[in-house]
Amino acid sequence: MTQISTERKTAYYLGTGIALLGLLLFLSVFVTAALNFGNFDHFEAQVRSFGLRAFGGIVLLFVGSAIRNVGARGLAGSGVLLDPEQAREDLKPFSHMTGGMISDTLDKANLGKHLGVGARPDRVVMLKCRECGFHNEENSKFCQECGSEV
Template identity: 40%
Template sequence: MSNKISKERKFTYYIGLVLVVVGFILFISSFFVDMIPMSPSSFVVRPVIGMICIIVGNILMSIGAEGTAGSGLLLDPEKAREDLKPYSAAKGGMINDTIENIDMVKDMSSRKGESEVKEIIKIKCRACGALNDEDAKFCKSCGKEL
């Protein structure tokens, strides 16, 4: 399967988006009672229909964006992997773009041939056993001469 989203899935997504917008308008319009003449029953019906449109629209958007298996409507892991392939490829590309912009990664990739491990030598105090830097003359813990 290609990394492109099919026309049917795009159409389903956009139909869901339109339903969400219409549902939102229906729901919000119930708060503007003075501006729109309506019967008392439409005051209850309009927001209910709006919420139903929002819920159905979100389901359609999820199916359109992620496919039937990717959205969890169809329980098939192989089909879900195929449905989500365009997003996985896009996310991998975005992660690589982000990693390329990090200065530390650039420095690390430019110094691949160099030895990045620096040895740290510590000296153990005979009196207390604390570890001190190699150039220290006195113990940082007990103060005795090393």
């Protein structure tokens, strides 16, 4: 079984932390708004602060989720790097975990065999173009990217 690297674990927890921080920042806008309801002193400054915090919160949430995603699936698996082979490798522990959990649950309910769930899907074989390196579908005669013979 492929081990998830320490870097990816760190990225996962770091991303979760950042996303959580962003969420709290975003929610704090509504809390402050509710607390200051009816208080129109420094109204413009308040609105500006709300806007900044809401925006900052959303940015943090977005960035945090992205980092978390990379941590969970690896660089290639999350689509940061375009490398199908590395993607499959990176996603292995992830899909293994998910698939294993599902088949475990189904086994307990004695439904797994009945539904045929838990069986591994057929491996997708890709043909790499000799000219440009594009990964074409199995059985393709010509490259989908540059048109040369595969």
